[in-house]
Amino acid sequence: xxxxxxxxxxxxxxxxxxxxxxxxxxxxxxxxxxxxxxxxxxxxxxxxxxxxxxxxxxxxxxxxxxxxxxxxxxxxxxxxxxxxxxxxxxxxxxxxxxxxxxxxxxxxxxxxxxxxxxxxxx
Numbered sequence: 001x002x003x004x005x006x007x008x009x010x011x012x013x014x015x016x017x018x019x020x021x022x023x024x025x026x027x028x029x030x031x032x033x034x035x036x037x038x039x040x041x042x043x044x045x046x047x048x049x050x051x052x053x054x055x056x057x058x059x060x061x062x063x064x065x066x067x068x069x070x071x072x073x074x075x076x077x078x079x080x081x082x083x084x085x086x087x088x089x090x091x092x093x094x095x096x097x098x099x100x101x102x103x104x105x106x107x108x109x110x111x112x113x114x115x116x117x118x119x120x121x122x
Contacts, residue, residue: 031073035085035117038066042088042110063092074120081116084108 045059067089074082087108091098103109 034070038070064089
């Protein structure tokens with residue numbers, strides 16, 4: 001068997017594997033960007049509420065979309081975190097329907113979600 005034939009065969013196999021790896025990294029980066037945006041926007045909203053600003057339905061509607069958008073690509077890497085993001089999205093639909101115990105029980109408090117994000121980031 002000719003060595004060039006073997007090398008050619010290896011190249012044909014390794015090329016698609018390298019592409020899959022790159023695609024997976026890009027998908028993970030997209031997922032991380034999405035959750036980072038949701039976390040940041042939520043923290044900014046809480047900051048503004050802490051400064052005395054009133055609740056803002058428009059911003060809360062955006063948070064619903066940010067958290068929902070974060071859940072979608074995350075499902076490929078961390079289904080638990082994806083479900084927490086979806087839970088955050090549902091929370092922002094009607095935050096008044098949740099108390100602190102429910103938020104903690106569901107694992108959708110910002111601290112818990114942020115820790116899971118940082119773990120995935122590593």
